[in-house]
Amino acid sequence: MNNMEIISNVLGINLLDNKIIAFTTNKNINKTLDFVSVVVSSYYRSKSRETCLIYQETKSSYVYMLTMTLELIKFDGDFSIFDAFELKDGFAVVCKQTRTYHLLSPKHGNIDLGFYFRFSGLKIDNFLFDRNTNEIFIYSLKEKKIINKYNLSKEFNIEENIINGINSIDDKLIILLSDGSIIAINVNSGQLLWKFERIGRFEIYKNVIYSVSDQYINVIDINTGDIIQRSGIEDLELNYNFIATGEHKVYDQYLFIMNAGMPGRIVVIQRGTLKFDQIIEIEGMIPIGKNNLYFLNSKLYVLNNLNTMYIYNL
Numbered sequence: 001m002n003n004m005e006i007i008s009n010v011l012g013i014n015l016l017d018n019k020i021i022a023f024t025t026n027k028n029i030n031k032t033l034d035f036v037s038v039v040v041s042s043y044y045r046s047k048s049r050e051t052c053l054i055y056q057e058t059k060s061s062y063v064y065m066l067t068m069t070l071e072l073i074k075f076d077g078d079f080s081i082f083d084a085f086e087l088k089d090g091f092a093v094v095c096k097q098t099r100t101y102h103l104l105s106p107k108h109g110n111i112d113l114g115f116y117f118r119f120s121g122l123k124i125d126n127f128l129f130d131r132n133t134n135e136i137f138i139y140s141l142k143e144k145k146i147i148n149k150y151n152l153s154k155e156f157n158i159e160e161n162i163i164n165g166i167n168s169i170d171d172k173l174i175i176l177l178s179d180g181s182i183i184a185i186n187v188n189s190g191q192l193l194w195k196f197e198r199i200g201r202f203e204i205y206k207n208v209i210y211s212v213s214d215q216y217i218n219v220i221d222i223n224t225g226d227i228i229q230r231s232g233i234e235d236l237e238l239n240y241n242f243i244a245t246g247e248h249k250v251y252d253q254y255l256f257i258m259n260a261g262m263p264g265r266i267v268v269i270q271r272g273t274l275k276f277d278q279i280i281e282i283e284g285m286i287p288i289g290k291n292n293l294y295f296l297n298s299k300l301y302v303l304n305n306l307n308t309m310y311i312y313n314l
Helices: 152-156 234-240
Strands: 005-007 010-016 019-024 035-039 045-048 052-056 063-067 072-075 079-087 090-095 100-105 109-112 127-132 135-140 145-151 162-169 172-177 182-186 192-196 201-205 208-212 216-221 227-232 248-250 254-258 264-270 276-282 293-296 299-303 309-313
Touching (some): 010 045, 010 052, 019 045, 052 079, 079 100, 127 162, 145 152, 162 201, 172 201, 208 248, 264 299
Antiparallel strands (some): 005 309, 052 063, 063 072, 090 100, 100 109, 127 135, 135 145, 162 172, 201 208, 216 227, 248 254, 254 264, 264 276, 293 299
8 A cells, every 4th residue: 555654642533624633642743734633631522514523532521622723612511522413503512410402613602502302313404313212203403392203113114123323314314224224204294215125334425325235335316215326245255354344434436345353454445336446454443433434635544443543545
């Protein structure tokens, strides 16, 4: 692999305004045009949007916000960003003292929003979503109450439970079930739009679903559930002993498929053709989750479980 760079003592990574943000205990990492380090004593998690990023250190009750100009703002309080979600001017985070969401914003500061809803999905416009086994609850941010719920068993004759939260795009809920299938539900009408069997993990990119199982990469029309494109990946196990047990991420040029074992391995797939490009191997393992791999300006950033970040030029 050409021009590989290794940086140690990196606890977490994220993306803000076309810059990789690396949370690190190392004070001597050089800043570049597309890479910025943030020195921390420990790291819990971070969440990012177009205009700002929030993060917390381990066992900390306050929240730091990093703006597009790299201004660092500290919000004092008894906060948790675990259930944080985006609002127009910042993030809504839970205040454990008041048991309500607070808006943290570079423009408005800290504002108590006066409500709380246990949140396990992605927000659509003015709605939040939660799940309980095979029930979905829809919460209106405008009305500050639950306005609807769907029981998959009673209403759609689906007995499987919901796992891994709820994905949403436009007016659709995209839901992964315990048997590996996914369903799409119209959030306004409650209509079951389609069901796709045995899909495995999936990612939504430009209104298209990319799923990866142990046998196939499927590209699925989000409106109809129809297969647009499919490619078999059985040869990855035969030729490279690679099994797609980890997450995958989709970008314009590539699809990156991760494993969940040791050593950490990433299969690079050309997105347009779904053809194999190369396989990358790193020390340690890649932790489960989507926040350990980013692709920016032809560089692949990968963080392993040993707090080491690898940077590859593709």
